[in-house]
Amino acid sequence: MPASDFSRRRFLGAASAAGLGAAALTACGGSDSGSGKDSSGRTIVEWWNIQTTEPSKTIWPERAKAFEAKNPDVRIKLVTLENDAYKSKMTALTSSGKLPDIYHTWGGGVLKQQIDAGLVEDLTGPMESMADTLVPASVKAYQFDGKTYAMPFDIGAVGFWYNKALFKKAGIGAPPTTWAEYLDAVKKLKAAGIAPIALAGKEKWPGMYYWAYLSMRIAGVDGLQKAADEKDFTGDAFVKAGERLKELVALEPFQKGFLGAAYSTPNGEAAAMGNGKAAMELMGQWAPTVQADAGKGIGKDLGFFSFPAVDGGAGALTDVFGGGGGYAVRKGAPQAAADFLKFFMTAESDRILVEKANMIPVVKDAASALTDPNLTAVSDMLAKSTGFQLYLDQAYPPAVGQEVNDSVAALIAGSKSPDQVARSVTQVFKSQ
Amino acid sequence: MTSTYVKDARPAVDQEPAAGPANRRPRARRVKDWLTAVSFTLPALLLFGALVLAPILYALYVSLFNWGGFGSPEDYTGLDNYTRLIDDPVFLGDLWRGLLLVLFSIVVQLPFALAMAVALNQKLRGRAVYRMLFFAPYVLSEVITGVLFSMIFAPDDGLADRFLGSIGLDGLGGLWFADQDTVLPTLFLVMTWKYFGFHMMLYLAGLQNIPHELYEAARIDGASAWHRFRYITLPLLGPTVRISAFLSVIGAIQLFDLVWVISQGGPDHASETMAITLFQFGFKRYQIGYASAISIALFLISLVFALAYQRFVLRRDTEGALTNMRANR
Numbered sequence: 001m002p003a004s005d006f007s008r009r010r011f012l013g014a015a016s017a018a019g020l021g022a023a024a025l026t027a028c029g030g031s032d033s034g035s036g037k038d039s040s041g042r043t044i045v046e047w048w049n050i051q052t053t054e055p056s057k058t059i060w061p062e063r064a065k066a067f068e069a070k071n072p073d074v075r076i077k078l079v080t081l082e083n084d085a086y087k088s089k090m091t092a093l094t095s096s097g098k099l100p101d102i103y104h105t106w107g108g109g110v111l112k113q114q115i116d117a118g119l120v121e122d123l124t125g126p127m128e129s130m131a132d133t134l135v136p137a138s139v140k141a142y143q144f145d146g147k148t149y150a151m152p153f154d155i156g157a158v159g160f161w162y163n164k165a166l167f168k169k170a171g172i173g174a175p176p177t178t179w180a181e182y183l184d185a186v187k188k189l190k191a192a193g194i195a196p197i198a199l200a201g202k203e204k205w206p207g208m209y210y211w212a213y214l215s216m217r218i219a220g221v222d223g224l225q226k227a228a229d230e231k232d233f234t235g236d237a238f239v240k241a242g243e244r245l246k247e248l249v250a251l252e253p254f255q256k257g258f259l260g261a262a263y264s265t266p267n268g269e270a271a272a273m274g275n276g277k278a279a280m281e282l283m284g285q286w287a288p289t290v291q292a293d294a295g296k297g298i299g300k301d302l303g304f305f306s307f308p309a310v311d312g313g314a315g316a317l318t319d320v321f322g323g324g325g326g327y328a329v330r331k332g333a334p335q336a337a338a339d340f341l342k343f344f345m346t347a348e349s350d351r352i353l354v355e356k357a358n359m360i361p362v363v364k365d366a367a368s369a370l371t372d373p374n375l376t377a378v379s380d381m382l383a384k385s386t387g388f389q390l391y392l393d394q395a396y397p398p399a400v401g402q403e404v405n406d407s408v409a410a411l412i413a414g415s416k417s418p419d420q421v422a423r424s425v426t427q428v429f430k431s432q
Numbered sequence: 433m434t435s436t437y438v439k440d441a442r443p444a445v446d447q448e449p450a451a452g453p454a455n456r457r458p459r460a461r462r463v464k465d466w467l468t469a470v471s472f473t474l475p476a477l478l479l480f481g482a483l484v485l486a487p488i489l490y491a492l493y494v495s496l497f498n499w500g501g502f503g504s505p506e507d508y509t510g511l512d513n514y515t516r517l518i519d520d521p522v523f524l525g526d527l528w529r530g531l532l533l534v535l536f537s538i539v540v541q542l543p544f545a546l547a548m549a550v551a552l553n554q555k556l557r558g559r560a561v562y563r564m565l566f567f568a569p570y571v572l573s574e575v576i577t578g579v580l581f582s583m584i585f586a587p588d589d590g591l592a593d594r595f596l597g598s599i600g601l602d603g604l605g606g607l608w609f610a611d612q613d614t615v616l617p618t619l620f621l622v623m624t625w626k627y628f629g630f631h632m633m634l635y636l637a638g639l640q641n642i643p644h645e646l647y648e649a650a651r652i653d654g655a656s657a658w659h660r661f662r663y664i665t666l667p668l669l670g671p672t673v674r675i676s677a678f679l680s681v682i683g684a685i686q687l688f689d690l691v692w693v694i695s696q697g698g699p700d701h702a703s704e705t706m707a708i709t710l711f712q713f714g715f716k717r718y719q720i721g722y723a724s725a726i727s728i729a730l731f732l733i734s735l736v737f738a739l740a741y742q743r744f745v746l747r748r749d750t751e752g753a754l755t756n757m758r759a760n761r
Contacts, residue, residue: 088715091501091718095501095502095503113502117502117503201698201699202696202698202699203696204698256587256588256607256610257587257588257607257608257609257610257611259607259610259698259699260582260587260608260609260610260615260695260698260699261610262582265583266583267582267583267589267590397500397718398500398717398718399500399717399718399719402712402716403717409699409700410700413699413700415700
């Protein structure tokens with residue numbers, strides 16, 4: 001199964017159960033992240049990554065070998081951990097103040113906390129020469145106060161994946177571009193006896209996407225940023241976002257039993273799409289892979305459209321909600337760490353990641369290596385983006401991100417009002 | 433004072449006359465005994481202190497801070513976490529749901545296990561097979577059980593709905609885990625399936641210890657089956673029942689893994705337990721201070737229950753042991 005490695009979300013879902021035990025165990029394990037020299041006098045650079053699945057699992061060590069061939073005095077030591085285990089281990093390492101030389105980061109709130117603790121190297125200087133070669137949206141998550149703290153290697157975004165055949169059956173001509181059209185499409189699908197939307201209610205984060213995108217469309221990316229800076233989401237725009245979502249929920253658009261559905265299990269959200277039982281899902285670039293993995297996959301029937309605009313909203317149809325992966329360097333790491341990351345993200349190297357590991361290009365010149373039509377759609381949307389918002393549960397401190405997920409889930413389940421959602425999120429944000 | 437204490441305390445062991453200059457030897461021996469005892473228990477005490485007591489005390493300390501897990505706790509907030517706790521609808525819900533699970537366990541699960549145990553204690557063809565079958569779910573890991581039943585109770589496509597549909601009872605099928613109102617009963621069904629075998633095994637062991645002669649005598653006296661159960665089986669099974677109820681309640685209070693796999697406490701907190709809330713705040717939100725307050729609450733509830741149960745319910749069962757100890761002293 002290709003490309004599953006870049007779906008952080010998928011890991012969260014699939015591994016949350018199994019990873020729990022592993023996380024607890026590994027969190028207690030010792031670590032020797034202090035760098036030194038190996039027996040032949042080479043500088044050791046530890047590279048912590050979460051590429052536990054093929055094809056990345058093979059490609060990552062290959063890239064390290066390629067760098068070592070050119071730099072005989074450096075040894076790149078890979079430490080590969082499963083997603084959830086990695087997160088708990090990093091929490092322990094961060095509080096002890098000893099981070100690995102190079103480590104995986106999703107940017108946003110967690111990276112900011114590490115930067116504030118003085119643990120992260122400023123990469124603005126080393127990356128200056130290549131700043132123009134990267135897709136701007138891919139670097140956004142790692143920039144704070146005009147400085148860049150991580151090298152991106154993966155980028156993706158969320159949009160609606162839809163079943164063209166089911167849309168046709170319901171008599172929907174073109175994908176909707178406004179919220180009113182969207183609600184109309186949902187009604188038509190319902191009237192045709194098709195479940196309009198697949199949603200993993202058990203996992204909460206897929207529901208958060210709706211509220212986040214509606215907030216972006218109504219308040220705009222800047223409005224959302226301002227709310228985060230002021231820790232105040234009680235503004236009109238966010239209550240309205242909740243009201244729009246409530247409008248949608250009132251149409252009962254989700255598949256049967258969505259409140260108990262997981263994302264990637266055989267009867268979850270992705271499977272409902274992959275087996276043609278629901279007409280669309282709001283999901284990231286990993287969606288096609290997981291649909292084919294958890295269900296049968298719908299092949300050429302699968303299409304992609306951006307989250308519709310809301311009338312009178314400050315946000316544009318081209319503002320994008322997403323995130324990716326990057327590598328940060330610990331403060332005081334050997335020079336070779338930054339050198340390696342620059343090597344890793346040359347056009348030539350990124351081309352290999354795009355071709356073989358199904359990543360979306362981060363280096364502009366690697367774009368031509370992309371052949372998959374679904375990923376091309378996402379890549380195009382990113383390239384044309386006018387604004388970019390990182391996943392809320394990564395952009396904000398963990399407690400706030402979880403509160404957004406939790407409150408929106410409650411809104412969808414009918415136990416919280418749009419106003420209560422805005423107030424809960426604000427209250428938790430202020431306590432941070 | 434000391435010498436009389438020594439003399440009084442060990443009359444049975446000290447064979448020598450405990451008077452005059454001979455007093456010295458017992459005291460020296462007393463000290464030596466003490467040292468021996470300490471040197472033997474010290475490793476265990478150290479481990480217990482470092483791995484049990486210290487974390488509890490540390491959690492107590494951390495629960496007084498607003499702390500996100502980075503660096504060391506600095507933002508001292510006193511009892512704020514606790515006042516927040518008793519106002520938190522999710523936590524209060526946890527207590528209510530915990531109580532429901534405990535009640536269900538005692539009122540439904542244990543009697544069911546007892547009935548099965550009594551049935552399988554009869555001479556019955558293939559009873560070893562039945563015993564093994566009923567005990568098997570207990571051996572299965574919680575995670576596997578959770579995944580299994582998530583599939584069985586999947587709305588429409590799951591085995592449960594298919595089965596009910598095939599025998600014409602579609603109306604009984606439903607959303608199972610996917611609805612706030614049905615998730616807890618369904619969960620309890622799974623818990624019963626998983627754990628009744630364990631309690632059944634305990635009861636079976638207890639039943640084997642009841643002398644046959646009692647039943648024979650009762651039968652000769654004309655006691656009915658119900659009377660034999662009521663006046664022989666049940667009283668003699670008392671200690672086993674009390675222990676099994678204790679284990680069942682503690683298990684229900686600390687329930688985590690099964691729920692986590694099946695519903696993560698959802699939909700909308702409808703199946704959340706204290707341990708789930710604790711995990712959510714500790715490892716998802718990284719509000720370690722608040723999570724510690726929850727853990728202290730969980731600890732206190734378990735402790736108070738355990739002590740009270742020992743004191744008032746298990747007293748009769750442990751009385752022999754205690755009085756023996758007193759006599760030896």
